[in-house]
Amino acid sequence: MCVSLCLSLCLSVCLSLSLCLCVCSPVCHPRHKTAVVKMDEASLTVNNELDAEMVVSWLSDHCYQCVYQPLGVVPAGPGPGLTSSMDFTVGTQHGITLQLNSSPVSLELCTVHYHFWEHGNYSLWVKNLNDSSVVNCSMITDTETVNSYLREYSLTHSLTHSLTNDLGFPCRTVETATDTILPGPATPSRRLRSLDTFRGLSLVVMVFVNYGGGRYWFFRHESWNGLTVADLVFPWFVFIMGTSISLSVSSALRCGLSRFSLFTKAVWRSVQLFLIGLLIINPNYCQGPLSWDSLRIPGVLQRLAFSYLVVVSLDLCVAWNSLDNLPFLLYWPAWLCVVVLETVWLCLTFLLPVPDCPSGYLGPGGIGDMGQYPNCTGGAAGYVDRWLLGENHIYQTPSSRVIYKSHLPFDPEGVLGSINSVLMAFLGLQVTAIIIHYLALSAVSLVSFFCCLSGIISAVLTKCSLNEGFIPINKNLWSLSYVTTLACFALLLLVLIYYTVDVKRWWSGAPFYYPGMNSILVYVGHEVLEEYFPFRWRMTDSQSHAEHLTQNLLATSCWVLISFLLYRKNIFWKI
Template structure:
């Protein structure tokens, strides 16, 4: 009889994750909802996610005052009005809704004379109920005290994430234990007696266990695994990891602020994945073009293939998943020209053309007595590096020397209320100016993340024209990783050492550029600008992460890369599919409480897991969408 035990294989990890998350996160949703309902039932104001309630009590009556606020995430920002104490009695209180994502500073100014009475720094928690008491600190003096007390405790909204984390840990333990048991002779003998011997043998030698050498020629999956020098599983695993995180954050990331893009300088989890995807694309470019050139394909033939693929990517991004749909039906008058796939297409074209123009096929294996062996992956391709350095010099010159009307030269700020409101229409400096000048304001992204904290009103595109240069640099650094894999083929120690060295080198450059600060460095880490420090920082992480995955997957074979390997094999399909079907069931449904992190997280994790499952099924059916 056939063996129908899918959970014995690591392939079904995605299905187990989906079912477990639906069950346990939904349970946490009900408990959190009941807790939040009890808390909100006593409040007169309906709160949304990332908000808390603040009652303002004035014991200085009849003196009136105004409460201003400024988020810690808003660098050099103007204070904004939160509430005015206009009550007609010393027993009354004003009600205000405050932001609960980041710590903030409250400044209380007297209405008469606008003099500062007091200032308090506080971190409000989501769905909490607080009171701000403004009173004399001592009856014999005129000193003013501002105190915040908790009326009702906030809700611990991170509980669903904790539950999801323990689910993944539990699944890892179960799979590891299953792998260990299946290697025991006693278990193997029992399975051989109880089940079909052929199918049992396949089970024992599946991805959950260790492939046997005598089955290598018969098992096609083993053949794929053993073909690592031709297609490294670590690359597809890294690509899939970046893609799955990208899908999750695009679907909303449970509504948590740390799964959304940073408003301006700095990093969140959402800011990591796109550069990693660009990085691994560069790695794949070198391996793919090198392989095709070795097969005798001409450079011109490969260039036309690269050009056609780039055009397809650009058109898909322009017409299929254009973000400006939120402004109504797409039209030529306001269509967003740039975007994620458009950025990928141009980057892919430039880096591939650069590779085809200067690449030289080296003998296999590469002789190690060459004079430039220690740095041959850099020195032997000095023309490519020279062009990349020139491109980066162009980015620096345009960013810091291009005159922008109404803005200081070299401005890197968000505009809006940043820089104390001096440059409200200078969002992005030269980068924003070039996009508005070349593309037109109506063809630029209308809802940038900068307007969340900095209240910007100028359209700004984080995938704009100027940022393409640093996207090319990021892909070229990924190309460098591919060269390392080729030059040090089958020399795992050398590959790991080189990856680690590049990671440290990129990290040192980032530390110098940023002065290890979010806002005070020469060039801050900024995803909206795709600053060079952003590229070096993410390249540092990418080299280190690729080193770990390469060690676990391709060197020691402790991990087969699942479940990330499967989306990595069908990355374009998963990315386009998740954008096109984002608002369709089962990827989205009507929630009972749209202000529940638990329900948002459940929906987003289920949707992401479904795409992993789809990618796995397509992999088993050998269906891959290539353009």
């Protein structure tokens, strides 16, 4: 065990040091990038023919109940029929509303809603018509632009199609543990190739969005409520970890291993995952010795370690050496424990007093909620993390800063959210027990039922709305509706993959099957080698979505290829 931990930590440290050297070297330093026009921005010229100074403010369509933000001031026209103008830069990711007020008397002149396109040039003319009391605001497109979100479709399609064809389909089966995180003392009697395929699919999407996703907003984490592609993969990874726990524990018990020995192995693996996670998210060695004062504690692998340990413990408490009874009856004590944990989450979230914040607050703080609660980011979740871990030991630049301008640190892998990640992993555990116990079509029917049930629960919790529900879908908080919604998606996707891969054998699972067999190596490797060639190179035009998309797709494809070659050599990194 000591040798395994030492090797794992040494590999992480060495790769992190290598990453640091790249970051500190002139080749990778941002000062060598030249940018003329930035991505996701357009140029706006505001022309003022009025005889009064004008204040321009803006508000993103994506910002819920937010206050207008100042954009700039346009001087009054120098004389009758003469125009003063001022140039501004506006965002193009979402539609925005421009509000124009007279100054110094704050009188609203007009509001203009518009969705600008990237690298476009626009003019907003503000003038009086025949009646001097009537202000006319008109938007004019000076330069035709192209929707940058559509023009790279052919490139994406051709690269992914080429990757799939080049790797082909696996021609043999390598009997390894069902998950590189989990114990594998014995080979399960019934191998579910669909689980490795699902895990690999989630991991490939995770690598792609972590590398930038072409710098598109829908491949980045949502600023607060709602979902993007980037918000799907981590819960799916937690879910599939739960499925692997069921297979590993049941297989080990059938082979005669004691529950205590399995528990000690689970503790050891959780410790290793936690320590590796700390090294990955704190790669600041080139700036001197790592400071304990600013060490970030929560992280992806840390949450996986916690969820894994809790769910393994629950499974060991109730699992039998054989699945002769119905899974529902088998796991009812564990379900009670999960219900208790969820009750704790609900009580802390909605009843815990948070200084200067309303009870049960689930908002982003900052300029949200009309700026009433700027220091309440995350409500109880943020307060618990800051009180328990300290402000310097959690994530300093949360996604809520992008739109909501929040200034408090907030960790999306915080303490309260870890409770709901346990629920996600436990759902995976329960579903796998169903798949193993029942015949193929019966298992598909039961899993589909749970999928529909999760969807109904989500609809009730959210009231089928983005922001108006009892508990909105929120990845930053790992809210209960977020877990039930992602569980619904995961169950639907698992049913489809299980039916096509394991039941009908229409698809082998390639190319996603290969990274699914080496998940820890791919995850750790892509994090610490991100700045190295061939995963990244100096771009000709760093403000081009097309070049970023090409780079991110090729980097992701490299990890799929690496996992394929390791699979052919029967090399798997397990902890």
